[in-house]
Amino acid sequence: MAGTGEDATLLGEALEALPDPVILVDRRAAVAFANAAARTAFPALAVGNPLVFALRMPEVVDAVERALRGEAAVEAEFTDRGPVERSFALRASPLPSGLSGSDRTRPAALLALRDLTGAKRLDSMRVDFVANASHEMRTPLASLLGFIETLQGPAKDDAAARARFLDIMRVQAKRMARLVDDLLSLSRVEMNEHRRPTAPADLGAVARQIADVLSRLAEERGVELECTLADGDRLVVAGDHDELLRVAENLVENAVKYGRSGGRVDIRVERVHTTSGDEIVLSVRDYGPGIPAEHLPRLTERFYRVDVAESRDKGGTGLGLAIVKHIVNRHRGRLAVESRPGDGATFRVALPALD
Numbered sequence: 589m590a591g592t593g594e595d596a597t598l599l600g601e602a603l604e605a606l607p608d609p610v611i612l613v614d615r616r617a618a619v620a621f622a623n624a625a626a627r628t629a630f631p632a633l634a635v636g637n638p639l640v641f642a643l644r645m646p647e648v649v650d651a652v653e654r655a656l657r658g659e660a661a662v663e664a665e666f667t668d669r670g671p672v673e674r675s676f677a678l679r680a681s682p683l684p685s686g687l688s689g690s691d692r693t694r695p696a697a698l699l700a701l702r703d704l705t706g707a708k709r710l711d712s713m714r715v716d717f718v719a720n721a722s723h724e725m726r727t728p729l730a731s732l733l734g735f736i737e738t739l740q741g742p743a744k745d746d747a748a749a750r751a752r753f754l755d756i757m758r759v760q761a762k763r764m765a766r767l768v769d770d771l772l773s774l775s776r777v778e779m780n781e782h783r784r785p786t787a788p789a790d791l792g793a794v795a796r797q798i799a800d801v802l803s804r805l806a807e808e809r810g811v812e813l814e815c816t817l818a819d820g821d822r823l824v825v826a827g828d829h830d831e832l833l834r835v836a837e838n839l840v841e842n843a844v845k846y847g848r849s850g851g852r853v854d855i856r857v858e859r860v861h862t863t864s865g866d867e868i869v870l871s872v873r874d875y876g877p878g879i880p881a882e883h884l885p886r887l888t889e890r891f892y893r894v895d896v897a898e899s900r901d902k903g904g905t906g907l908g909l910a911i912v913k914h915i916v917n918r919h920r921g922r923l924a925v926e927s928r929p930g931d932g933a934t935f936r937v938a939l940p941a942l943d
């Protein structure tokens with residue numbers, strides 16, 4: 589393709605349009621060309637200036653030197669510790685015509701970069717997730733093993749201790765079962781997240797059903813549960829009925845569990861007009877201690893809890909709100925939390941109205 593000026597222009601335009609950063613350097617390692625992606629990633633790049641003015645990492649310098657000595661396809665990884673840390677993979681290749689010609693400013697090596705930041709973040713999230721899940725499992729498992737050993741040894745003939753230990757063991761085993769159930773639903777929801785549900789689902793009916801199901805729990809905890817559907821509003825969304833039940837269940841259960849001292853939980857479903865169309869909004873409000881502001885942005889992270897001991901004590905897995913968030917995302921909706929400490933918390937789910 590080389591040869592005519594037109595071809596060279598076309599090649600330049602093609603490099604410019606590539607989504608990944610591409611840089612050409614001459615044989616003195618000065619920048620001969622940097623495409624748009626490269627200039628965005630490294631604003632200090634300037635044609636004619638030494639590459640090290642913009643990219644001073646030793647891995648880059650070394651790879652460029654080796655390519656300029658004629659070594660083929662030198663690969664390296666480097667991290668740019670700017671205001672936000674970013675990682676890149678680099679492949680440096682010599683350009684023989686630029687290396688051997690008489691013109692010292694001709695491109696002599698091509699540097700192709702790939703941003704690894706997103707992939708690295710995902711990797712570390714995955715590692716954290718496995719570590720957290722194993723840790724959550726290990727605690728009840730260790731306690732079960734401890735009690736089994738005690739029952740086989742020192743407490744073998746102690747009927748009263750046996751009854752007491754078996755009770756504790758049942759609680760621990762149930763906790764593990766809940767954790768496994770939550771992990772499975774989280775992975776199921778995540779798997780389907782790109783597929784938006786299409787069947788009509790009545791959010792009002794969902795709220796009613798959950799208020800019924802949880803009325804006993806509320807009564808046991810001395811909490812008055814009130815469910816209000818806005819008069820005459822059509823409350824239908826495109827949704828997966830079972831998943832929406834899980835959303836409402838998690839939110840109302842949390843409100844009853846954590847907000848019980850307030851003695852009341854209000855569930856409300858209404859239709860709201862917005863500039864981008866009507867929304868059906870489910871809100872769950874409690875009057876308990878509320879949630880300090882610094883925790884609000886992290887509540888939907890897996891295993892994040894404001895108070896780990898309190899959550900465990902109440903049978904929580906730390907996955908409920910993560911499941912809620914993924915289901916809401918799948919429905920292309922929004923989840924918002926408002927809370928003033930001492931004045932309870934309001935969780936609001938807004939989904940686009942079906943019609």
Ligand code: ADP
Nearest residue numbers: 842843846893894895899904905906907908909
């Ligand atoms: P858990 O299984 O621990 O309940 P969730 O993901 O459902 O996990 O909730 C995460 C944390 O958010 C809880 O551990 C609790 O600290 C806090 N939280 C959730 N809902 C409320 C609420 N209504 N009032 C106060 N804190 C809450």
